Amino acid sequence: MEKIFGHPKSLVDTKTHYCAGCGHGIAHRLVAEVVDELDIRERVIAVAPVGCAVVAYDYWDFDCSEAAHGRALAVATAIKRVRPQNIVFTYQGDGDLAAIGTNETIHAANRGENLTVVFINNAIYGMTGGQMAPTTLLGQKTATTPKGREASLQGFPLKISEMLAILPAVKYIERVSLHSPQEVLKAKKAIKQAFVNQIDNVGFSLVEILSPCPTYWGLSPRQALDWIRDVMLKEFPLGRIK
Amino acid sequence: MPKKILISGNEALAYGAIHAGCRFYAGYPITPQNELTAYMAKCMPEIGGIFIQAESELAAINMVFGAAATGARTMTSSSSPGMSLKQEGISYIAGAELPAVIVNVMRGGPGLGNIAPAQSDYFQATRSGGHGDYRCLVLAPSSVQEAYDFMQIAFGLADKYRNPVIILGDGMLGQMMEPIEVGSGKLKYSPPKDWALTGCKNRKPNVVKSFFLKEGALEEANLKLQKKYKIIQNKEERYEGDSLAGAETIIVAYGTMARIAKGVVHELRKKGKKIGLIRPITLWPFPRKVFQGITARKKRPVFLVIEMSYGQMLEDVKLSVEGRARVEFLGRSGGGIPTEEEIIKKIKSL
Numbered sequence: 001m002e003k004i005f006g007h008p009k010s011l012v013d014t015k016t017h018y019c020a021g022c023g024h025g026i027a028h029r030l031v032a033e034v035v036d037e038l039d040i041r042e043r044v045i046a047v048a049p050v051g052c053a054v055v056a057y058d059y060w061d062f063d064c065s066e067a068a069h070g071r072a073l074a075v076a077t078a079i080k081r082v083r084p085q086n087i088v089f090t091y092q093g094d095g096d097l098a099a100i101g102t103n104e105t106i107h108a109a110n111r112g113e114n115l116t117v118v119f120i121n122n123a124i125y126g127m128t129g130g131q132m133a134p135t136t137l138l139g140q141k142t143a144t145t146p147k148g149r150e151a152s153l154q155g156f157p158l159k160i161s162e163m164l165a166i167l168p169a170v171k172y173i174e175r176v177s178l179h180s181p182q183e184v185l186k187a188k189k190a191i192k193q194a195f196v197n198q199i200d201n202v203g204f205s206l207v208e209i210l211s212p213c214p215t216y217w218g219l220s221p222r223q224a225l226d227w228i229r230d231v232m233l234k235e236f237p238l239g240r241i242k
Numbered sequence: 243m244p245k246k247i248l249i250s251g252n253e254a255l256a257y258g259a260i261h262a263g264c265r266f267y268a269g270y271p272i273t274p275q276n277e278l279t280a281y282m283a284k285c286m287p288e289i290g291g292i293f294i295q296a297e298s299e300l301a302a303i304n305m306v307f308g309a310a311a312t313g314a315r316t317m318t319s320s321s322s323p324g325m326s327l328k329q330e331g332i333s334y335i336a337g338a339e340l341p342a343v344i345v346n347v348m349r350g351g352p353g354l355g356n357i358a359p360a361q362s363d364y365f366q367a368t369r370s371g372g373h374g375d376y377r378c379l380v381l382a383p384s385s386v387q388e389a390y391d392f393m394q395i396a397f398g399l400a401d402k403y404r405n406p407v408i409i410l411g412d413g414m415l416g417q418m419m420e421p422i423e424v425g426s427g428k429l430k431y432s433p434p435k436d437w438a439l440t441g442c443k444n445r446k447p448n449v450v451k452s453f454f455l456k457e458g459a460l461e462e463a464n465l466k467l468q469k470k471y472k473i474i475q476n477k478e479e480r481y482e483g484d485s486l487a488g489a490e491t492i493i494v495a496y497g498t499m500a501r502i503a504k505g506v507v508h509e510l511r512k513k514g515k516k517i518g519l520i521r522p523i524t525l526w527p528f529p530r531k532v533f534q535g536i537t538a539r540k541k542r543p544v545f546l547v548i549e550m551s552y553g554q555m556l557e558d559v560k561l562s563v564e565g566r567a568r569v570e571f572l573g574r575s576g577g578g579i580p581t582e583e584e585i586i587k588k589i590k591s592l
Contacts, residue, residue, distance in 0.1 A: 041442065042441050042442055042443040042444075043441045043443075044441065045312075045439045045440075045441060047308075054453060055453070055455070057449045057451065060447075061442075061447055062441075062442050062447050063439045063440070063441055063442050063447050063448050063449070064439075064447065064448075064449050064450070064451075065307075065308065065311045065439055065449070065450040065451070066334075066338065066449075066450060066451040066452065066453055067304065067307070067308075068304060068307075068330055068331060068334050071300065071301070071304035071307075071331070074296070074300070074301040074302075074304035074305045074307075074308065075304050075305070075307055075308035075311070076308060077294070077305055077308065078266060078268065078292075078294075078304075078305040078306070078307070078308030078309040078312075078316075079308045079309070079311060079312055079439065081266070081292045081294070081309075082265075082266055082292065082308075082309050082312045082314045083312050083440065083441075085441075086440070086441050103297055103298055103300075103301065104297070104300075104301050104304070106297075107296075107297035107301065
């Protein structure tokens with residue numbers, strides 16, 4: 001009998017530290033499946049962020065580097081420049097990529113570094129206990145916006161993907177979501193495209209993934225998926241941005 | 243026959259780094275070290291190396307982190323305010339035990355200070371300027387020739403100990419031109435780097451990290467670092483001693499300051515004064531043993547520490563002397579450099 005579904009070789013068979021209903025586990029698996037399908041496990045070098053996915057290197061079974069908070073794309077830039085034969089990607093959350101690391105993000109994109117970026121947008125800081133992220137929605141209650149985010153005080157949700165899309169050296173940006181099985185399949189397709197682009201030397205490719213954080217959204221895992229569909233998508237519409 | 247060239251200190255640092263096998267450089271413009279960056283921009287592409295003008299000092303040092311993680315010989319450079327920004331990355335490099343060389347062509351501070359030569363980043367360099375219990379090896383060249391030569395030593399030490407090495411110069415050294423002899427550019431020491439990130443072909447995956455969350459894991463990692471630092475302290479002290487035998491007064495100075503002090507020592511010795519010089523070459527590890535030897539003598543000299551700062555290396559001299567001899571101080575900072583006249587006046591007052 002032909003085996004058509006199994007545990008990805010690039011994913012370590014272990015329990016993760018993620019909360020129930022968290023999207024990171026799904027996103028990690030999608031990356032691992034893509035790496036296996038493209039047969040690039042022995043060429044891949046991942047750069048893990050600071051945030052909930054800080055120990056992603058405990059879950060992926062290929063070479064990984066840590067990076068200081070926000071600096072993943074500076075670290076990845078150097079790795080790829082020194083070793084262009086490798087496939088280098090960063091995995092970063094919204095705080096990492098779009099707050100403390102905005103400068104590194106914009107300039108790596110503007111240089112057109114031939115990198116793949118997996119960007120997890122869950123509109124919150126999870127690791128530190130549910131503070132406002134740059135992508136937190138207006139009205140969304142967090143530890144640091146107890147009355148909800150107010151535009152006049154905290155500004156608007158930052159659409160970093162749309163901002164990056166205007167840069168001429170950026171080649172591919174797509175926003176996907178993990179809120180349903182269909183959307184998960186689309187997310188995998190986008191991640192694969194971002195890796196294929198690097199293999200083909202196309203240039204800077206980023207996939208923004210809307211990902212549930214039931215714990216700090218104060219919702220059940222099921223409600224969190226619905227919240228993405230009913231609320232988050234209005235601010236962050238899905239599809240190809242560039 | 244070795245080649246002889248006329249070159250500035252900043253360019254000699256870059257030239258020396260390239261001859262020591264540096265193939266990745268990232269930097270951000272700041273005076274008075276810009277000639278170094280420009281030299282790298284011109285030469286790196288010619289030899290198949292990589293030059294990146296980073297968007298910030300933070301990006302530059304974290305690029306160095308990435309390049310070092312692949313096993314490449316890598317460097318960044320800056321001057322005082324920029325070095326403050328690099329401290330985050332240096333702490334990570336030390337924690338992840340990556341080899342890298344960082345040049346600081348010091349200028350006046352605090353804050354934006356000015357662009358005149360200074361030595362006021364001594365504490366930052368020798369005491370771990372970033373967070374956490376770590377140390378960087380610190381080398382202090384005193385001439386343009388040493389700016390070139392010390393690069394070979396710096397990259398060798400960085401690889402040997404998997405540790406960041408700081409070259410601590412100053413604006414005077416960076417800007418002045420001197421004739422120097424240069425070598426062939428052959429690597430003297432480059433150990434295998436089986437820990438580097440190259441893709442996990444035919445081996446288990448490698449991870450480069452400084453994060454140890456499990457109970458007891460960080461303490462274990464830190465004890466390993468401390469063990470390494472102890473070995474470095476025992477084996478890597480470097481200094482130049484001048485006229486130390488029978489000296490009743492010993493000046494202690496490093497870098498540019500040591501050159502001025504040397505002039506004073508030679509002039510006063512001609513006049514019959516028993517005076518010598520200790521020039522620390524490694525600021526960390528500080529050359530304690532020479533002080534311990536001298537202060538074990540029956541007749542102990544007076545030490546005069548001279549700095550282009552207000553008593554930073556002074557603390558290391560006092561820690562080395564351990565109260566066994568008198569330690570005096572002369573220092574200026576913020577653009578002021580102690581002159582030969584001021585030094586002679588101070589010596590007469592001792």
